[in-house]
Amino acid sequence: MPDLFSPTFWTQPVDILARTLIGAELLIEGVGGIIVETEAYDVDDPASHSFGGPRARNAAMFGPGGHAYVYRIYGIHWCLNLVGGARAGGAVLIRALEPTHGIDVMAQRRGLTDRRALCSGPGKLAQALAVTGAFDGLPLDRPPFALRTGQPVEVVAGARIGISKAVAQPWRFGAKGSPYLSRPFSRHDRSV
DNA sequence: GTATCGATGATCT
DNA sequence: GATCATCGATACC
Numbered sequence: 001m002p003d004l005f006s007p008t009f010w011t012q013p014v015d016i017l018a019r020t021l022i023g024a025e026l027l028i029e030g031v032g033g034i035i036v037e038t039e040a041y042d043v044d045d046p047a048s049h050s051f052g053g054p055r056a057r058n059a060a061m062f063g064p065g066g067h068a069y070v071y072r073i074y075g076i077h078w079c080l081n082l083v084g085g086a087r088a089g090g091a092v093l094i095r096a097l098e099p100t101h102g103i104d105v106m107a108q109r110r111g112l113t114d115r116r117a118l119c120s121g122p123g124k125l126a127q128a129l130a131v132t133g134a135f136d137g138l139p140l141d142r143p144p145f146a147l148r149t150g151q152p153v154e155v156v157a158g159a160r161i162g163i164s165k166a167v168a169q170p171w172r173f174g175a176k177g178s179p180y181l182s183r184p185f186s187r188h189d190r191s192v
Numbered sequence: 193g194t195a196t197c198g199a200t201g202a203t204c205t
Numbered sequence: 206g207a208t209c210a211t212c213g214a215t216a217c218c
Contacts, residue, residue: 039210047210057203075201077211093210123211162210182211193218205207 004147010065010084014040017084018092018173019192023153026094027146028129031102033119034150035094036175037182039160041081043089046165050089060137062088068145070126070136077123080131082140095122095161095172098180121182158189 003009004024010017018040026032041048043061049071050061060069065084069091073079081091097119099106106118106128119125126132140147154176159167161183174181176191 041210049210055203071210072202074199074209074211076199079210081210095210121211160210164209195215195217197213197215199212201209203208 004141004149011086012084014042014085014090014092015171017082017090018171019155019157021082021092021094022155022173022175023150025100025146025148025150026097027101028131028135029144030146031105032129032146033097033100033180034175035096036098036178036180037094037096038173039093039095040171040173041091041093042085043087045169047160047163047167047169048089048091050091054089058089061091063137066140068135068138068140070131070133072133073123078126078131078133079122080126080129080135093122094125096120096174096178096180096182097125097128098175098178099128116179120180124182155192156185156189157192158185 018038021035021038024035026035043050049058054062067083069081069083080094083091099118107113110128118128155173156176157170158172160172
Protein backbone atom coordinates (compact mmCIF):
# COMPACT_ATOMS: atom_id res chain seq x y z
CA MET A 1 0.00 0.00 0.00
CA PRO A 2 1.54 3.35 -1.02
CA ASP A 3 1.87 6.37 1.24
CA LEU A 4 -1.47 8.14 1.25
CA PHE A 5 0.21 11.40 2.19
CA SER A 6 2.89 11.49 -0.50
CA PRO A 7 2.42 14.48 -2.82
CA THR A 8 1.96 12.26 -5.84
CA PHE A 9 -0.52 9.77 -4.38
CA TRP A 10 -3.64 11.72 -5.38
CA THR A 11 -2.34 12.48 -8.88
CA GLN A 12 -2.58 8.86 -10.00
CA PRO A 13 -5.33 8.01 -12.52
CA VAL A 14 -8.71 7.69 -10.80
CA ASP A 15 -9.13 3.99 -11.53
CA ILE A 16 -5.74 3.28 -9.95
CA LEU A 17 -6.73 5.39 -6.95
CA ALA A 18 -10.05 3.62 -6.57
CA ARG A 19 -8.29 0.26 -6.77
CA THR A 20 -5.59 1.30 -4.32
CA LEU A 21 -7.97 2.69 -1.69
CA ILE A 22 -9.56 -0.74 -1.14
CA GLY A 23 -8.24 -1.92 2.22
CA ALA A 24 -7.44 1.55 3.56
CA GLU A 25 -8.98 2.72 6.84
CA LEU A 26 -11.30 5.73 6.72
CA LEU A 27 -12.51 7.38 9.92
CA ILE A 28 -14.44 10.59 10.61
CA GLU A 29 -14.24 11.78 14.21
CA GLY A 30 -12.90 8.32 15.01
CA VAL A 31 -15.87 6.51 13.47
CA GLY A 32 -15.63 4.33 10.37
CA GLY A 33 -13.78 1.29 9.07
CA ILE A 34 -12.00 -0.39 6.19
CA ILE A 35 -12.88 0.70 2.64
CA VAL A 36 -14.22 -2.37 0.83
CA GLU A 37 -15.94 -0.82 -2.21
CA THR A 38 -15.22 2.21 -4.44
CA GLU A 39 -16.03 3.59 -7.86
CA ALA A 40 -13.89 5.83 -10.11
CA TYR A 41 -15.27 8.86 -11.98
CA ASP A 42 -13.26 10.95 -14.43
CA VAL A 43 -13.68 14.29 -16.16
CA ASP A 44 -14.22 12.83 -19.64
CA ASP A 45 -16.59 10.19 -18.26
CA PRO A 46 -20.27 10.77 -19.20
CA ALA A 47 -21.35 9.17 -15.90
CA SER A 48 -19.35 11.67 -13.85
CA HIS A 49 -20.68 14.80 -12.19
CA SER A 50 -17.61 16.59 -13.53
CA PHE A 51 -18.49 15.78 -17.15
CA GLY A 52 -19.13 19.05 -18.94
CA GLY A 53 -16.84 21.12 -16.74
CA PRO A 54 -16.94 22.96 -13.41
CA ARG A 55 -20.27 23.99 -11.94
CA ALA A 56 -21.48 25.01 -8.51
CA ARG A 57 -22.15 21.50 -7.27
CA ASN A 58 -18.98 19.83 -8.57
CA ALA A 59 -16.50 22.61 -7.67
CA ALA A 60 -14.66 20.36 -5.20
CA MET A 61 -13.95 17.85 -7.99
CA PHE A 62 -11.90 20.54 -9.73
CA GLY A 63 -10.05 21.50 -6.55
CA PRO A 64 -6.90 19.87 -5.19
CA GLY A 65 -6.63 16.11 -4.73
CA GLY A 66 -6.88 14.65 -1.25
CA HIS A 67 -10.02 16.60 -0.44
CA ALA A 68 -13.64 15.49 -0.06
CA TYR A 69 -16.42 15.93 -2.60
CA VAL A 70 -19.86 15.46 -1.00
CA TYR A 71 -23.16 15.70 -2.83
CA ARG A 72 -26.83 14.97 -2.18
CA ILE A 73 -28.58 12.36 -4.27
CA TYR A 74 -32.31 11.78 -4.78
CA GLY A 75 -32.93 14.63 -2.37
CA ILE A 76 -32.37 12.24 0.53
CA HIS A 77 -28.90 10.75 0.83
CA TRP A 78 -25.36 12.15 0.98
CA CYS A 79 -22.47 10.53 -0.87
CA LEU A 80 -18.76 10.89 -0.03
CA ASN A 81 -16.04 11.03 -2.67
CA LEU A 82 -12.27 11.47 -2.41
CA VAL A 83 -10.99 13.92 -5.04
CA GLY A 84 -7.98 12.87 -7.11
CA GLY A 85 -6.75 11.76 -10.49
CA ALA A 86 -4.17 12.61 -13.13
CA ARG A 87 -6.30 15.57 -14.24
CA ALA A 88 -8.74 17.91 -12.50
CA GLY A 89 -12.30 16.61 -12.34
CA GLY A 90 -11.69 13.11 -10.99
CA ALA A 91 -12.99 11.49 -7.80
CA VAL A 92 -13.45 8.16 -6.08
CA LEU A 93 -16.91 7.40 -4.66
CA ILE A 94 -16.67 5.51 -1.35
CA ARG A 95 -19.44 2.91 -1.62
CA ALA A 96 -18.96 0.63 1.38
CA LEU A 97 -16.93 0.14 4.56
CA GLU A 98 -16.31 -2.80 6.85
CA PRO A 99 -17.20 -1.20 10.21
CA THR A 100 -14.37 -1.30 12.73
CA HIS A 101 -14.49 1.88 14.84
CA GLY A 102 -17.46 3.40 16.68
CA ILE A 103 -19.84 0.62 15.77
CA ASP A 104 -22.25 1.61 18.53
CA VAL A 105 -22.34 5.20 17.27
CA MET A 106 -22.97 4.05 13.71
CA ALA A 107 -25.71 1.70 14.83
CA GLN A 108 -27.41 4.55 16.66
CA ARG A 109 -27.19 6.89 13.66
CA ARG A 110 -28.50 4.20 11.33
CA GLY A 111 -31.17 2.89 13.69
CA LEU A 112 -29.86 -0.63 13.11
CA THR A 113 -27.70 -3.22 14.81
CA ASP A 114 -26.89 -5.47 11.85
CA ARG A 115 -23.20 -4.82 11.19
CA ARG A 116 -23.52 -5.73 7.56
CA ALA A 117 -26.15 -3.04 7.01
CA LEU A 118 -24.28 -0.17 8.68
CA CYS A 119 -22.03 0.95 5.81
CA SER A 120 -22.95 -1.30 2.84
CA GLY A 121 -23.79 1.51 0.42
CA PRO A 122 -22.78 5.12 -0.25
CA GLY A 123 -25.87 6.64 1.39
CA LYS A 124 -25.66 4.25 4.33
CA LEU A 125 -22.04 4.97 5.16
CA ALA A 126 -22.63 8.71 4.86
CA GLN A 127 -25.38 8.40 7.46
CA ALA A 128 -23.26 6.14 9.69
CA LEU A 129 -20.30 8.58 9.57
CA ALA A 130 -22.57 11.66 9.79
CA VAL A 131 -21.33 13.01 6.45
CA THR A 132 -23.21 16.07 5.17
CA GLY A 133 -22.63 18.83 2.65
CA ALA A 134 -20.62 20.63 5.33
CA PHE A 135 -17.77 18.20 4.52
CA ASP A 136 -17.64 19.19 0.85
CA GLY A 137 -14.13 20.40 -0.01
CA LEU A 138 -12.52 19.52 3.35
CA PRO A 139 -8.96 18.12 3.32
CA LEU A 140 -8.58 14.44 4.16
CA ASP A 141 -5.19 14.62 5.91
CA ARG A 142 -6.42 16.21 9.14
CA PRO A 143 -9.38 15.97 11.53
CA PRO A 144 -12.23 15.24 11.36
CA PHE A 145 -10.85 12.87 8.70
CA ALA A 146 -8.32 10.12 9.31
CA LEU A 147 -7.15 8.02 6.37
CA ARG A 148 -4.58 5.28 6.88
CA THR A 149 -3.09 2.47 4.86
CA GLY A 150 -4.21 -1.07 5.58
CA GLN A 151 -3.34 -4.66 4.78
CA PRO A 152 -3.09 -5.74 1.14
CA VAL A 153 -6.40 -7.10 -0.13
CA GLU A 154 -7.45 -9.06 -3.21
CA VAL A 155 -9.58 -6.72 -5.35
CA VAL A 156 -12.16 -7.43 -8.05
CA ALA A 157 -13.48 -4.94 -10.63
CA GLY A 158 -16.87 -4.70 -12.33
CA ALA A 159 -19.45 -2.33 -13.77
CA ARG A 160 -20.51 0.67 -11.71
CA ILE A 161 -23.90 0.72 -10.00
CA GLY A 162 -26.87 3.01 -10.54
CA ILE A 163 -25.65 4.87 -13.63
CA SER A 164 -27.17 5.09 -17.11
CA LYS A 165 -24.13 6.27 -19.10
CA ALA A 166 -20.78 4.54 -19.69
CA VAL A 167 -22.33 1.50 -18.05
CA ALA A 168 -19.69 -0.91 -19.37
CA GLN A 169 -16.69 0.89 -17.85
CA PRO A 170 -15.40 -1.57 -15.18
CA TRP A 171 -14.64 1.07 -12.61
CA ARG A 172 -16.29 -0.42 -9.55
CA PHE A 173 -13.74 -2.03 -7.20
CA GLY A 174 -14.30 -4.25 -4.19
CA ALA A 175 -12.57 -6.42 -1.62
CA LYS A 176 -13.05 -9.94 -2.90
CA GLY A 177 -15.60 -11.91 -0.91
CA SER A 178 -16.31 -9.14 1.61
CA PRO A 179 -19.73 -9.47 3.32
CA TYR A 180 -19.88 -5.67 3.64
CA LEU A 181 -20.32 -4.79 -0.05
CA SER A 182 -23.38 -2.86 -1.23
CA ARG A 183 -23.95 -5.70 -3.69
CA PRO A 184 -21.98 -8.82 -4.57
CA PHE A 185 -19.74 -8.83 -7.61
CA SER A 186 -20.43 -11.18 -10.47
CA ARG A 187 -18.52 -14.47 -10.58
CA HIS A 188 -17.18 -13.28 -13.91
CA ASP A 189 -15.76 -10.01 -12.58
CA ARG A 190 -11.98 -10.26 -12.65
CA SER A 191 -9.33 -9.67 -10.03
CA VAL A 192 -7.19 -6.58 -10.58
C1' DG B 193 -33.38 -15.04 -3.95
C1' DT B 194 -35.08 -10.96 -7.62
C1' DA B 195 -38.42 -7.02 -9.01
C1' DT B 196 -40.58 -2.88 -8.43
C1' DC B 197 -41.81 1.40 -6.39
C1' DG B 198 -42.09 5.78 -3.59
C1' DA B 199 -39.59 9.21 -0.98
C1' DT B 200 -37.77 13.89 -1.76
C1' DG B 201 -35.11 18.00 -3.56
C1' DA B 202 -31.20 19.91 -6.13
C1' DT B 203 -29.66 20.43 -10.72
C1' DC B 204 -30.08 20.94 -15.43
C1' DT B 205 -32.80 21.34 -19.99
C1' DG C 206 -40.36 18.71 -16.63
C1' DA C 207 -36.78 15.06 -16.41
C1' DT C 208 -33.03 13.07 -14.27
C1' DC C 209 -30.65 11.38 -10.78
C1' DA C 210 -23.28 7.78 -8.54
C1' DT C 211 -29.91 5.54 -3.20
C1' DC C 212 -32.51 3.14 0.29
C1' DG C 213 -36.01 0.46 2.47
C1' DA C 214 -40.38 -1.67 2.16
C1' DT C 215 -43.15 -4.71 -0.20
C1' DA C 216 -44.52 -8.44 -3.27
C1' DC C 217 -43.52 -12.47 -5.28
C1' DC C 218 -40.49 -16.81 -6.59
